[in-house]
Amino acid sequence: MIQQTEILFPPFKRGYHLVTDAILKQLPALPDKGMMSVFIKHTSAGLTINENFDSTVRKDFEAFFNRLIPDGSPYFIHDSEGDDDMPAHLKASLIGHSVSIPITNHQLNLGTWQGIYFCEFRNNGGSRKLVVTIYS
Amino acid sequence: MIQQTEILFPPFKRGYHLVTDAILKQLPALPDKGMMSVFIKHTSAGLTINENFDSTVRKDFEAFFNRLIPDGSPYFIHDSEGDDDMPAHLKASLIGHSVSIPITNHQLNLGTWQGIYFCEFRNNGGSRKLVVTIYS
Amino acid sequence: MIQQTEILFPPFKRGYHLVTDAILKQLPALPDKGMMSVFIKHTSAGLTINENFDSTVRKDFEAFFNRLIPDGSPYFIHDSEGDDDMPAHLKASLIGHSVSIPITNHQLNLGTWQGIYFCEFRNNGGSRKLVVTIYS
Numbered sequence: 001m002i003q004q005t006e007i008l009f010p011p012f013k014r015g016y017h018l019v020t021d022a023i024l025k026q027l028p029a030l031p032d033k034g035m036m037s038v039f040i041k042h043t044s045a046g047l048t049i050n051e052n053f054d055s056t057v058r059k060d061f062e063a064f065f066n067r068l069i070p071d072g073s074p075y076f077i078h079d080s081e082g083d084d085d086m087p088a089h090l091k092a093s094l095i096g097h098s099v100s101i102p103i104t105n106h107q108l109n110l111g112t113w114q115g116i117y118f119c120e121f122r123n124n125g126g127s128r129k130l131v132v133t134i135y136s
Numbered sequence: 137m138i139q140q141t142e143i144l145f146p147p148f149k150r151g152y153h154l155v156t157d158a159i160l161k162q163l164p165a166l167p168d169k170g171m172m173s174v175f176i177k178h179t180s181a182g183l184t185i186n187e188n189f190d191s192t193v194r195k196d197f198e199a200f201f202n203r204l205i206p207d208g209s210p211y212f213i214h215d216s217e218g219d220d221d222m223p224a225h226l227k228a229s230l231i232g233h234s235v236s237i238p239i240t241n242h243q244l245n246l247g248t249w250q251g252i253y254f255c256e257f258r259n260n261g262g263s264r265k266l267v268v269t270i271y272s
Numbered sequence: 273m274i275q276q277t278e279i280l281f282p283p284f285k286r287g288y289h290l291v292t293d294a295i296l297k298q299l300p301a302l303p304d305k306g307m308m309s310v311f312i313k314h315t316s317a318g319l320t321i322n323e324n325f326d327s328t329v330r331k332d333f334e335a336f337f338n339r340l341i342p343d344g345s346p347y348f349i350h351d352s353e354g355d356d357d358m359p360a361h362l363k364a365s366l367i368g369h370s371v372s373i374p375i376t377n378h379q380l381n382l383g384t385w386q387g388i389y390f391c392e393f394r395n396n397g398g399s400r401k402l403v404v405t406i407y408s
Contacts, residue, residue: 041247048365056350078192093184111313177383214328229320
C-alpha cells in the first residue's frame with residue numbers, strides 16, 4: 001500500500017534545520033511496518049539524517065560545507081543566480097535529495113539521536129516542496 | 137506490485153550527463169502512485185539528481201569533484217587501473233549509487249528543474265548496467 | 273509484502289568494512305523480486321556500496337575522508353565527545369545512512385565488484401544497530 005503527501009515548507013534561513021516533527025505532523029497515522037521516503041523537489045536544498053540534540057552540530061555543518069565549497073569560487077561557470085548558486089547545487093548532490101527511514105510499530109524507527117535535517121543552501125531559497133511516500 | 141527493468145547504457149564520456157529521458161523511454165507506463173529506484177551496478181560511476189537546464193552546472197560538477205579528489209593523488213594505494221581509479225571509487229560513494237523518485241499521476245514527481253544525472257568517473261568506463269525498480 | 277530484521281553489529285574498528293555477507297546471513301530467504309533497504313540507527317557511522325575485492329580501496333577511503341575532515345579541526349564548536357566527534361557526524365551525512373539494493377531471482381542484484389561497506393567513523397563507536405527492510 002502506498003500513501004503520498006506533498007508538504008510545502010515556508011522559507012527557511014540558509015543552514016541546517018531539524019524537521020522531523022514538522023514532517024510527522026503533516027502525515028496520517030503511520031502503518032505498523034513499512035518505509036517512509038522523503039523527497040525534496042529542488043536542486044539547491046537537501047535532506048539528511050544527523051544529530052537531533054545539540055544545535056552546534058548544525059552550525060558546524062554550515063561551517064564545514066562553506067569551507068568545502070566557498071561561495072563565489074572563481075572557477076565556477078554557472079553563477080547566474082549569484083555566488084551561492086553553484087555551491088548550492090553541489091551541496092545538494094553531496095547531502096542528497098531524499099531520506100528513507102524504516103517504520104516499525106507505527107513509528108519512525110530512528111536511533112535515539114537521529115533526526116531529519118532540512119538543508120537550505122541558498123541565501124534566499126523561498127518555499128520548498130517535499131513529497132513523502134509511505135509504503136507498507 | 138514490483139516491476140524491474142535492466143538498462144544497459146553505452147559508454148559515456150567522463151563527466152555528468154542528463155539521462156532522465158534515456159531511462160524513461162526504456163520503462164513501461166508508470167503506475168498511478170509509487171516510487172522508482174534507479175540503481176547502478178558499478179563502483180566507479182554514480183547517479184544523482186540536479187539541475188536539468190543549464191549544462192554549465194554539469195561542467196562545474198566535473199571541475200569541483202576533480203579538485204576535491206585529484207587524479208593520481210600520491211597517498212592513494214589503490215591505483216592499479218590508473219590515476220582515475222581511486223578518485224572514481226570515492227566520487228561514487230560521495231555522489232551515491234542510486235536515486236529514489238516518487239511517482240504521482242503516472243509521472244515522475246520531480247521538481248521543475250530536476251533531472252537524473254548519470255556520472256561517469258572513469259576516463260574509459262565502458263558500458264554501464266542499471267536496474268530500475270518500480271513499486272506501486 | 274514487508275519484512276523487517278534488526279541487526280546488532282559488534283564494535284568495529286574505525287574504518288571501512290565489507291559486510292555484505294554479515295548482513296545476508298542474518299536475513300530470511302530473499303524474495304523473487306523486490307528491494308532491500310539497510311538503515312543504520314546512528315549519526316556517526318554510515319553505509320555505502322563500493323569495491324568488494326581489493327582491501328586497499330577501504331584504506332584509501334579512510335585516508336581520503338580523514339584529510340577532507342581532519343580530527344580536531346579548530347573551527348568545530350561541537351567537540352564534547354572528542355576530536356573525532358564532529359568529523360564523524362559530517363562523514364555520516366556525506367557517505368549516507370542507508371543503502372537500497374534491488375533483489376532479483378532471490379539474490380541481491382549487485383554488480384560483480386560491489387559490496388556493502390559499514391563505515392565506522394568513531395575511534396570507539398561501540399555496537400551498532402541496523403534495520404533491514406525487504407519489500408516484495
